[in-house]
Amino acid sequence: MRSDLDARLLAAHAADDRPALIALYREASEASETMVARRFYLTHAYIYALEAGTTEAPALRAALVEMGAETPD
Amino acid sequence: MPKDQQRDVLDAVRAPIEMARGLPNAHYTDPETIAEENEAVLARGWAALAVGADVPEPSDCKPLEFLGQPLLLLRDKDGTLRVFQNICRHRGMILVDAPRKIEGAIRCPYHSWCYAKDGRLVSTPHVGGPGLNSHPQMDRATLGLIEVRSHIWRDVVFVNLSGDAAPFEDIHADLLTRWKEVDKPVYHGGLESRFTLEVDTNWKLAVENYCESYHLPWVHPGLNSYSRLEDHYHIEEPGKYSGQGTYVYRQLKGDDGQVFPDFEGLSDFWDEGAEYVALYPNVLLGVQRDHAFAIVLEPVAHDKTREHVHLYYAKPDIDAGLLNKNAEQWKEVFAEDVFVVEGMQRGRAAPGFDGGRFSPAMDGPTHLFHAWVAEKVAALRAEKDAL
Numbered sequence: 001m002r003s004d005l006d007a008r009l010l011a012a013h014a015a016d017d018r019p020a021l022i023a024l025y026r027e028a029s030e031a032s033e034t035m036v037a038r039r040f041y042l043t044h045a046y047i048y049a050l051e052a053g054t055t056e057a058p059a060l061r062a063a064l065v066e067m068g069a070e071t072p073d
Numbered sequence: 074m075p076k077d078q079q080r081d082v083l084d085a086v087r088a089p090i091e092m093a094r095g096l097p098n099a100h101y102t103d104p105e106t107i108a109e110e111n112e113a114v115l116a117r118g119w120a121a122l123a124v125g126a127d128v129p130e131p132s133d134c135k136p137l138e139f140l141g142q143p144l145l146l147l148r149d150k151d152g153t154l155r156v157f158q159n160i161c162r163h164r165g166m167i168l169v170d171a172p173r174k175i176e177g178a179i180r181c182p183y184h185s186w187c188y189a190k191d192g193r194l195v196s197t198p199h200v201g202g203p204g205l206n207s208h209p210q211m212d213r214a215t216l217g218l219i220e221v222r223s224h225i226w227r228d229v230v231f232v233n234l235s236g237d238a239a240p241f242e243d244i245h246a247d248l249l250t251r252w253k254e255v256d257k258p259v260y261h262g263g264l265e266s267r268f269t270l271e272v273d274t275n276w277k278l279a280v281e282n283y284c285e286s287y288h289l290p291w292v293h294p295g296l297n298s299y300s301r302l303e304d305h306y307h308i309e310e311p312g313k314y315s316g317q318g319t320y321v322y323r324q325l326k327g328d329d330g331q332v333f334p335d336f337e338g339l340s341d342f343w344d345e346g347a348e349y350v351a352l353y354p355n356v357l358l359g360v361q362r363d364h365a366f367a368i369v370l371e372p373v374a375h376d377k378t379r380e381h382v383h384l385y386y387a388k389p390d391i392d393a394g395l396l397n398k399n400a401e402q403w404k405e406v407f408a409e410d411v412f413v414v415e416g417m418q419r420g421r422a423a424p425g426f427d428g429g430r431f432s433p434a435m436d437g438p439t440h441l442f443h444a445w446v447a448e449k450v451a452a453l454r455a456e457k458d459a460l
Contacts, residue, residue, distance in 0.1 A: 051179075069204050
């Protein structure tokens with residue numbers, strides 16, 4: 001992960017800034033070079049979105065299903 | 074104490090009131106006796122846990138402890154209230170540690186398993202390895218939150234921890250019938266209409282005191298001017314509930330003579346009648362023409378009880394001044410009882426106390442409660458002896 005993204009993620013965790021966490025983990029997923037890493041970070045984005053009940057949660061889940069990281073409904 | 078002597082003691086409690094003795098000290102002081110009693114009277118029946126007003130809106134949740142068990146009151150997005158064990162099905166981590174609104178899902182703070190507001194397990198991140206959120210051996214459908222059997226009546230949330238009690242409506246059919254006329258929608262008066270008394274006593278002593286009118290002229294002298302002892306009657310339903318009624322209920326009036334709106338469709342009896350019932354085991358209910366209350370007794374320790382008092386009205390959005398005046402009035406009355414229930418608890422350390430004698434004329438409702446506890450404990454012992 002890029003060091004500036006890592007720093008922003010740590011700052012978002014420290015501030016418990018959920019919208020930022022969702023966005024940053026999504027960004028981390030998109031920036032990852034391996035499928036394992038892409039799934040890993042997108043899972044975190046999805047979990048925080050699911051917890052917050054945001055409108056992007058279903059789309060994140062669908063993306064995880066597409067990646068084989070999550071079972072379809 | 075040998076088993077035969079234990080039975081003798083419980084038989085003495087269940088004897089006719091003229092000869093009966095009260096529950097012995099051990100039921101108020103001895104952890105082992107109280108643990109057995111808790112199973113018999115609190116876990117195996119329908120115990121009051123909370124009120125619906127504790128989680129007034131969809132998605133509200135509140136963690137609670139009852140008999141040492143971590144529980145979670147949770148209202149789903151459609152408003153249905155359920156009670157769950159407040160633990161993740163993964164490693165048993167406590168899920169919710171403070172009352173709050175669940176925005177989307179409950180996320181376990183440990184490994185982030187997520188539960189929907191109806192208890193379904195909806196996400197298990199990395200359970201199949203990094204970035205793999207399912208595993209063929211992990212069937213989410215079987216790993217939802219563990220629901221505790223519950224029932225809501227008059228906004229009181231009852232739970233049956235053992236899961237095998239007869240239905241609430243069957244056990245309490247008599248009171249449901251008795252109070253059918255006053256069983257109307259009730260509206261919690263809000264923040265000022267709830268208060269909690271922390272009392273250094275066993276929860277049963279609060280029931281015992283509430284049941285009888287005998288103490289009223291001495292402990293609540295303010296009642297003497299308009300509500301005399303002879304204006305009260307006993308309410309006695311062996312094995313179910315007991316309490317007292319009055320024929321001289323007087324409505325509270327505001328500075329300009331305003332009163333609370335009445336519950337609709339009541340018969341003339343309720344013009345000045347009111348009833349106060351201890352619904353076994355641990356909730357104290359009051360009904361009057363214009364408001365009601367529920368006191369949920371939380372057994373914190375053998376000598377500590379939280380009395381959660383909630384006042385309810387026939388309509389929402391009532392004048393706050395009158396609501397507060399009523400709450401203050403009840404707070405004063407209930408606070409007057411604290412020294413007696415605490416004094417009786419301290420008295421249970423006296424080895425010479427043999428459970429006490431009941432006035433055959435005045436203590437019937439209290440004796441019924443003792444007899445009910447003794448009956449439940451005896452039944453549990455007989456069941457275990459038969460194993």
